[in-house]
Amino acid sequence: MKKLLKNIDLLATFGSRGEITGGAVLIEDNVIIKVGKTEEMENIGADEVVDLSGRVVLPGFVNTHHHFYQTLFRNVKEVQSAKLFDWLVHLYDRWKHIEEEAVASSTKVAIYEMMKSGVTTTTDMFYLFPHGKDELFDVEIETAVKTGVRFHPTRGSMSLSRKDGGLPPDEVVEPDERILQENERVVKQYHDPRKYSMLRIALAPCSPFSVTPRLMRDTVELAEKYDVLLHTHLAETQDEEAFCIEKFRKRPVDYMEELGWLNPRVWFAHLVWLNEDDIKKLEEYDVGMAHCPVSNMRLGSGIAPVYEMKGRIRIGLAVDGSASNDTNNMIAEIRTAMLLQRVKYGADALTPREVLHMATVGGARVLRMDDYIGKIEEGYAADIVAFRLDTLEMSGCLDDPLAAIVMCDAKSADFVMINGVTKIKNGEFLDVDLEEIISKQNEISKTILQKL
Ligand SMILES: [Zn+2]
Numbered sequence: 001m002k003k004l005l006k007n008i009d010l011l012a013t014f015g016s017r018g019e020i021t022g023g024a025v026l027i028e029d030n031v032i033i034k035v036g037k038t039e040e041m042e043n044i045g046a047d048e049v050v051d052l053s054g055r056v057v058l059p060g061f062v063n064t065h066h067h068f069y070q071t072l073f074r075n076v077k078e079v080q081s082a083k084l085f086d087w088l089v090h091l092y093d094r095w096k097h098i099e100e101e102a103v104a105s106s107t108k109v110a111i112y113e114m115m116k117s118g119v120t121t122t123t124d125m126f127y128l129f130p131h132g133k134d135e136l137f138d139v140e141i142e143t144a145v146k147t148g149v150r151f152h153p154t155r156g157s158m159s160l161s162r163k164d165g166g167l168p169p170d171e172v173v174e175p176d177e178r179i180l181q182e183n184e185r186v187v188k189q190y191h192d193p194r195k196y197s198m199l200r201i202a203l204a205p206c207s208p209f210s211v212t213p214r215l216m217r218d219t220v221e222l223a224e225k226y227d228v229l230l231h232t233h234l235a236e237t238q239d240e241e242a243f244c245i246e247k248f249r250k251r252p253v254d255y256m257e258e259l260g261w262l263n264p265r266v267w268f269a270h271l272v273w274l275n276e277d278d279i280k281k282l283e284e285y286d287v288g289m290a291h292c293p294v295s296n297m298r299l300g301s302g303i304a305p306v307y308e309m310k311g312r313i314r315i316g317l318a319v320d321g322s323a324s325n326d327t328n329n330m331i332a333e334i335r336t337a338m339l340l341q342r343v344k345y346g347a348d349a350l351t352p353r354e355v356l357h358m359a360t361v362g363g364a365r366v367l368r369m370d371d372y373i374g375k376i377e378e379g380y381a382a383d384i385v386a387f388r389l390d391t392l393e394m395s396g397c398l399d400d401p402l403a404a405i406v407m408c409d410a411k412s413a414d415f416v417m418i419n420g421v422t423k424i425k426n427g428e429f430l431d432v433d434l435e436e437i438i439s440k441q442n443e444i445s446k447t448i449l450q451k452l
Helices: 068-073 084-095 100-116 135-147 176-190 213-226 238-248 252-258 276-284 293-298 330-345 352-366 401-407 434-449
Strands: 002-012 019-028 031-037 048-051 055-059 061-063 119-126 150-157 202-205 230-234 266-270 288-291 314-317 384-388 415-418 421-425
Touching (some): 002 384, 002 401, 055 352, 055 401, 061 314, 061 330, 061 352, 068 100, 068 119, 068 434, 100 119, 100 135, 100 415, 100 421, 100 434, 119 135, 135 150, 135 176, 150 176, 176 202, 176 213, 202 213, 213 230, 238 252, 252 276, 288 352, 293 330, 314 330, 314 352, 330 352, 352 401
Parallel strands (some): 002 048, 061 119, 119 150, 202 230, 230 266, 288 314
Antiparallel strands (some): 055 384, 384 415
C-alpha cells in the first residue's frame, strides 16, 4: 500500500534533505520510501493521496518522560501550589487507590492528548503497584498498543518505604526481589528490539528517595542481560540533593556513578540541579536527558542547565506526569523549553529549530530509536505530523513557517500518521470516541479523590 503526502508548503525533514518548499513524501506500508518536491512525485502511482497544502510537515514528536496514571490527578486543589516532596506525600495516598480501569482510562487520555499535539512516540514510567498489583503494567501496555502510538514504556518500581527512610507509604512499595522478577517477566513478554518496533520496554527504579541502592545495582545487571534501556528521575530538586547527601553521603550524580548508573543505556528525567563536574560526567558516560520544563516550573523545582548541556549530552523533551504539568501538550512543552532557557541565559539561548530538533531527533536519540524515527528520510518509519498555517493564531507568521509552530503556538496537529497509519486528519481523530473517554475518566477520577 502506497500513500503520497503532497503539496506540503514546508517539509522540515530534520534529516539529510533539510527543509523543502513544495514538498512531498511517499510511504510504502509503514516506511518512508521517497522524500522530495511535489513536482518530482506528482505522477507516481499511490493508493492514497493526501493534499497537505497550507501546512508545515515535520517528523512526529517523541515524548521522553511521563506518568500516564496522573491524568486522573490533574489540578488537585490541595497541591496546586506545593513543591515536589510535599506534593508527592499528599498524592501517594490518592494514588494507592488506582486499579485496572483507572490505568486503562488514564493511558488513553494521556496518549490521545499527546497525539493531538503531534506526539507519535512516547515512553511512560509506571511505578505504582498498590498491594503488589503487578498486572497494572500489562493493562497499560495492552491499552496503549490499541491506540496505535509507538510505545517505549518503562517498568517503574518503588521499594524504599517510609519505615525504611524513603518517601512513599508501605502500600505502594514492593520487595526488591519481586520487582526484579517482574522486570524480567515484562521484558521477556513484551520487548521487541527490532527496527520499526512499536513496543520496547525499559527498566525504571523510580528515584533515589524511593528505591534501595541494591535494586538500582541489580536493575543495571538485568538491563545488560536483556540489552534494554534504563531510566530514573535525577537531580530534580534541592530537597533531593539534600536527601542524597544525608542518606548516601553523595550528591545525586555521584551516587548514580557509584551504582553503575552513569551508563550509555541510561536516560534521566529532569537533571535540574547540576554543577559543571556533573555535566562533564554525564557527557563522558553518554547518558540521555528528558527535559521537563513545565513540570519544573509548576513545582518550582528550578531551571535545568540545558543551554550548558546542549551539544554535549543527548536531550529530549517531555511533558512529565499530568499531576505536575497539568497538560499533555507537547507544543506547549517545546515552546516553554525555549522560553525558559532564555529567562536564565538570554534571548539566543535556544532557537525554535533547536527545540524542535530536541523534540524529534533528540527524543529519538534519548530512546535509542534514532535509526528509524525522528526524521523524515528514506528508510525511516512513517511517523509524520502536519500543522495548519492558515489559522487565526498563525496569521501573520509566514516569514518562517517552521519556527511559527513554536513562536506562535500551533496548539494542535492537523494531521498525524504513526507507522504509516493515519490517526488524525483535518484536525479530527479518525477512530476514537473522545466523549466516552472523557466521561469515563472524570467518573474514575472523582471516585478515587473521594476515597480519603
Ligand atoms: Zn516523573
